Amino acid sequence: MASFSLPNIASDSGFWGPSDASASTVLSDDLQKIPYAPFLKTDRIGRIADWNAGSQPDERAAGAAAARPRAIRAPSIPAPATGVNMFTYFHGDDESSFSLVENSRASAARRPLTSATRGRGAAAARPAAVSRGDAASSAGRGRARAVPQAAQRGARRGGWRDWERTQRKAREASITVGPEWQKVAEMDFVRLGKLRLDVEEPETISTYGTLYAYDRTYDRVSVRFEKPLQPRDRVHYNPTTSEDPVIQQFAAGEQSAQVFATDSIIALLMCSTRSVYPWDIVITKTEEGKIFFDKRANGPFDFVTVNENANEPPIELTDPANPNPENSTRAQINTPSALSLEATFVNENFGFQVVDERKSFKFGEPNPFQTPGDEGQLASCGYRYRRFNLSTDEEDPVELIVRAELNAYVPGASANKPPSQYITIRTLNEFDSRAPGAGGAPDWRLRLDTSRGAVVATEMKNNSFKLARFAVQSSLAGADNMKLGYISRANPLDPYRHVILGTSWFKPRELALQMAYNVSNGWGIVRTIIDVVRNAPAGRFVLLKDPNRPVVRLYSVPWDFEQIEEEEEEEEVAAEATEEQE
Known part of the structure; x- marks a missing residue:
C-alpha cells in the first residue's frame, strides 16, 4: 500500500x-x-x-x-x-x-431591446446553467429592461429617420458686429434666469392720446360665425425712446430719473431668456449719466415672431433642411420673415377693427407725436408715462420712466361714467397646420370651439416668448385685461386674406402665471443690464442676442455705427448690380 x-x-x-x-x-x-x-x-x-x-x-x-x-x-x-x-x-x-x-449598468442601457430578449422563447433557448448563472442572467435581463425606460423619460423620443435629417443652417445676427466694436460684457441665459428684484407699483406721471371703446360684438365671434379681417388705414405712432418729445422733457427736467425706455423694449429685456431669434437694442449713456434704451431703425424689433419656441420652427428658403425651396408655394410664404411680416400686419389691423370709433375717451393731453401737417385718422392709442423705482439702496436710487401703450377701453354702465377697464389688444395667427414649422398645432377650425384650452396650451409652447412679452407689456401699461384674437388664413396658401375665428379675455398677471413667468426675474434682468451700462463710460452701446446661442453681449460701438452700416449695405448692393451687368 x-x-x-x-x-x-x-x-x-x-x-x-x-x-x-x-x-x-x-x-x-x-x-x-x-x-x-x-x-x-x-x-x-x-x-x-x-x-x-x-x-x-x-x-x-x-x-x-x-x-x-x-x-x-x-x-x-x-x-x-x-x-x-x-x-x-x-x-x-x-x-x-x-x-x-x-x-454592467452602462452597457445594459446602451444595448437595444429586441423581441428575443423580452419573450420566454429566449429563456427556453438559452442553454441550461447552474444556479449562479441563472441568477446573473435574470439580474442582467431585469436591468436591461428597466434602464432604457428610465432613460426614455428624460430624453426626447427619436423621430422617424432622424439620422437622415439635413443639418439646419445657422441663423444670422440681426446686425453685423463691426471690427471696431469692443465687447463690454457677456451674460448667458442661465445666469440671467437666477436674478430677482421686487419692484413696487409704479407711479403714472402723465397720460396722452385718445382711446376708442371696444366693440362687444366680437365676443360672439366663433368658428361657425367667423368674421373677415378688414385692413384699415390708420396712423399709429410708435417712435423710439430718444425721439419722444415727452421723454426728452423728463430727461431735461427730472433729476431723479436716470433711465428711459418704452414698454416694448423693457418687455423684451424682461422676457429675453425665452427668446430664440436674434435681436438688438441700442443703448446711449450721456455725460450726465442718463441712459436711453432705443430700438434700431429698420431693425426686426417691431415685428411679431411666429412659432419661435417650437421644436421645429419655420424654415428659411436658403435652409438646407427645406426640401423644395423654389418650387413650393407653401415653402415661400411660410418662411420666418414672411410669417413675421404677416403676423405684424394681422396684429395691427385686428386692433383697428375691433374698436367702435363712435365712442372715444380722451386722456389729459392730446397725441404728442401728431403734427398739424400729418394726414390720416389716428388709431386708438393711449400713452401712459410711468415711473418705476428699481433702487436696491436708498443712497443709490435708480428710477426708470417707461412709455406704455393702451389700445382700447371698455365703457362703463352709462355714457357719462369713465371707462371701467383699460385693455390691450393682441393676436395669435394660424398659417397652415400641415406646413413645416407649424409646431404640431391642431386645426383651429376643428378644435378652437370645442378644445380652446388645447389650442392655447400649444400656442403657449410654440410662442412662449411672444405671449410672455404681450403679458408683460400689458402689465407695464397697467391694463386691466388683454383681448386676444385668433386669426387664421382664409386659405392656407393665401397669406393676404384672413378671418377672425374667436377671441378670449386674459388678465396679464394671470396669463404670466399660467406660462410660469416670474416678473421679479424680469426686473432683475433689467436692473443688471442697467448696472453694467452705469459702470461703463459715456458712449453708445449695442445689446445683441446671439443668433444661435442663449447668450446676450454688450458692445461699445462708435456713435455713427448705423450710418457706417448703411453705407456698407449700399456698397454691397452696388457691387452686386455691377456683377450682374458684367
Whole structure:
C-alpha cells in the first residue's frame, strides 16, 4: 500500500515556513525544484491546481505552490500589467456550457431591446446553467429592461429617420458686429434666469392720446360665425425712446430719473431668456449719466415672431433642411420673415377693427407725436408715462420712466361714467397646420370651439416668448385685461386674406402665471443690464442676442455705427448690380 510521509518543517518566529539556512537541509531534492512565481492580490487566478495539464513535474509543482494561503479568490478590480504570470486566467473547454451575461449598468442601457430578449422563447433557448448563472442572467435581463425606460423619460423620443435629417443652417445676427466694436460684457441665459428684484407699483406721471371703446360684438365671434379681417388705414405712432418729445422733457427736467425706455423694449429685456431669434437694442449713456434704451431703425424689433419656441420652427428658403425651396408655394410664404411680416400686419389691423370709433375717451393731453401737417385718422392709442423705482439702496436710487401703450377701453354702465377697464389688444395667427414649422398645432377650425384650452396650451409652447412679452407689456401699461384674437388664413396658401375665428379675455398677471413667468426675474434682468451700462463710460452701446446661442453681449460701438452700416449695405448692393451687368 502506498504511503506518504510529510517532511519535517522547521519553525521560525519571523515568518511562516522554513528559514533560508535550514531549507537546504529540511527539504528534499524534488521539493527544492518547485518554481516560485510572485503575484499580486489583484491578479486573476483561474485555478488553484490544474490536474488535467501535462504530467511534467514542474507544472504539478507549480499547481501545488499555488495552494498557499495567499492564493485567495481574485477581486473584481482589473489586474495591472505585471508581465508573464503563470496564474493568468484562461477559458477552459469545461466552461463552454456557460453563457456570458453582461450585467454592467452602462452597457445594459446602451444595448437595444429586441423581441428575443423580452419573450420566454429566449429563456427556453438559452442553454441550461447552474444556479449562479441563472441568477446573473435574470439580474442582467431585469436591468436591461428597466434602464432604457428610465432613460426614455428624460430624453426626447427619436423621430422617424432622424439620422437622415439635413443639418439646419445657422441663423444670422440681426446686425453685423463691426471690427471696431469692443465687447463690454457677456451674460448667458442661465445666469440671467437666477436674478430677482421686487419692484413696487409704479407711479403714472402723465397720460396722452385718445382711446376708442371696444366693440362687444366680437365676443360672439366663433368658428361657425367667423368674421373677415378688414385692413384699415390708420396712423399709429410708435417712435423710439430718444425721439419722444415727452421723454426728452423728463430727461431735461427730472433729476431723479436716470433711465428711459418704452414698454416694448423693457418687455423684451424682461422676457429675453425665452427668446430664440436674434435681436438688438441700442443703448446711449450721456455725460450726465442718463441712459436711453432705443430700438434700431429698420431693425426686426417691431415685428411679431411666429412659432419661435417650437421644436421645429419655420424654415428659411436658403435652409438646407427645406426640401423644395423654389418650387413650393407653401415653402415661400411660410418662411420666418414672411410669417413675421404677416403676423405684424394681422396684429395691427385686428386692433383697428375691433374698436367702435363712435365712442372715444380722451386722456389729459392730446397725441404728442401728431403734427398739424400729418394726414390720416389716428388709431386708438393711449400713452401712459410711468415711473418705476428699481433702487436696491436708498443712497443709490435708480428710477426708470417707461412709455406704455393702451389700445382700447371698455365703457362703463352709462355714457357719462369713465371707462371701467383699460385693455390691450393682441393676436395669435394660424398659417397652415400641415406646413413645416407649424409646431404640431391642431386645426383651429376643428378644435378652437370645442378644445380652446388645447389650442392655447400649444400656442403657449410654440410662442412662449411672444405671449410672455404681450403679458408683460400689458402689465407695464397697467391694463386691466388683454383681448386676444385668433386669426387664421382664409386659405392656407393665401397669406393676404384672413378671418377672425374667436377671441378670449386674459388678465396679464394671470396669463404670466399660467406660462410660469416670474416678473421679479424680469426686473432683475433689467436692473443688471442697467448696472453694467452705469459702470461703463459715456458712449453708445449695442445689446445683441446671439443668433444661435442663449447668450446676450454688450458692445461699445462708435456713435455713427448705423450710418457706417448703411453705407456698407449700399456698397454691397452696388457691387452686386455691377456683377450682374458684367
